[in-house]
Amino acid sequence: MDNCICPSKSGTGLKILYCIFTVNYNSMITNDNIIALATPSGAGAIAVIRISGKDAIALANPFFTSIRGKDLQKQKSHTIHLGHITENDKVLDEVLVSLFKGPHSYTGEDVVEISCHGSPYIQQQIIQLFLRNGCRMANAGEFTLRAFLNGKMDLSQAEAVADLIASDNEASHQIAIQQMRGGFSNEIKKLRDQLLNFASLMELELDFAEEDVEFADRTQFKKLLTKIQRILKRLIDSFAVGNVIKNGIPIAIVGEPNVGKSTLLNALLNEERAIVSDIAGTTRDTIEDEIVIGGIGFRFIDTAGIRDTKDVVESIGIKKTFEKIEQAQVVVLLVDAWEMATHADKLKTSIKELDKIKTKYPQKPLLVIANKVDRLDKEQIENLQSQISGLHLLSAKTGKGVETLKSRLLDFVNTGALRNSETIVTNTRHYSSLLKALEEIEKVQFGMEEDTPSDLLAIDVKEALYHLGEITGQVTNDELLGNIFANFCIGK
Secondary structure (H helix, E strand, C coil), rough: CCCEEECCCCCHHHHHHHECCCCHHHHHHCCCCCEEECCCCEEEEEEEEEEEEECCHHHHHHHHEEEECCCCHHHHCCCEEEEEEEEEEEEEEEEEEEECCCCCCCCCCEEEEEEEEEEEEHHHHHHHHHHCCCCEEEECHHHHHHHCCCCCCCCCHHHHHHHHHHCHHHHHHHHHHHHHHCCHHHHHHHHHHHHHHHHHHHHHHHHCCHHCCCCCCHHHHHHHCCCHHHHHHHHHHHHHHHHHHHEEEEEECCCCCCCCHHHHHHHHHCCCCCCCCCCCCCCCCCEEEEECCCCEEEEEEEECCCCCCCCCCHHHHHHHHHHHHHHHHEEEEEEEEHHHCHHHHHHHHHHHHHHHHHCCCCCCEEEEEEEEECCCCCHHHHHHHHHHHCCCCCCCCCCCCCCHHHHHCCCCCCCHHHHHCCCCCHHHHHHHHHHHHHHHHHHHHHHHHHHCCHHHHHHHHHHHHHHHHHHHHCCCHHHHHHHHCCCCCCCC
């Protein structure tokens, strides 16, 4: 068993249970010093250059000339100092140097942050200076990787850092903050510790099998398994909401040509994003854009109009429309209110189209919107509402009903968990591990009901512990860490 850590416990069973396959951190933790630009590349008012490593402060000291003659190595942690970065009496820039001494730093190592003027030339000059004098360029996510390896955060918290940087709406930001502060990982750790307690007692029984003793209370163990199962199911179910919040809700706007799909998209986005004309078939490809409504991201897809056509290009667009409906979470069917109100056959056709979409996509929420209601009188509107249940009235041209539509779209998102600050799973890797852990827990529950021997139950328990440990990084490997941190930006 390579790369395993086994506490000193008696009995083969305990050794197997406590042996956790994990990365040999000594192979990953290096003593070298790394440097990278922590702010976006390009020109700006200021730029922040970050150095981390055991010699970070010692490396920075010879090239920093304090205006008060300070020696950086003699200064306290979490202090800022004004001076100049110099090389051979040549001043590169006037800077502020921030000191963070390990372990009380982001990485757990000594960290120096140089705030310089945002000229790309100055940035490169300073970085190259330190590359020539004991630093190397940091890899993607290496600062956060060192924070994880040095015990400053667990793996799920580290992943939340990347989610926080990528968050582009209130909801995804809120979830990332909660996870980074340990909300999700604390819940997993509690479950794992409780399960590990009982599992160790069961394994202890195996060491005293000849004495026929029972250390683990089976009734309490069953209660614990039921509790763990309930929590895991709740977390697994939350992924549906979490994934939507993180990636945005895809909404397909479909309907016949010229009903106002592109006009609606422009009204929702409050800009002329899609081309609008009176010519049927103007939109020949799908147009996508995203807006934030109530802190939730919505991805609207304007599709080509669905109709029978001999135009080859338009036919390809219609084919893509059906593909987008498959990918969408919500389908918005847009119909022409004026045409339906003045032509009975058009009303029948629209109802047939509505039934067709409902039949083909029974699991997808469908919102029917009658556009161009600004051209109708009260009697015509009431007649349409009586014919089509739940019909939303709107005028994309004038903007009437657009704000109400936004409120209705929010109803498709279960924001209850978000409002109550419940733990929400957004990471596919976490979701997969939770599913596997739940499967093993249910195996243990079945084994308990069937009076399966403790040694066999211990195997399933060990697997459950393994999958829970994968989430927080108590169980991991080089490949997993490489995949996770490769998605980070260089300076983080």
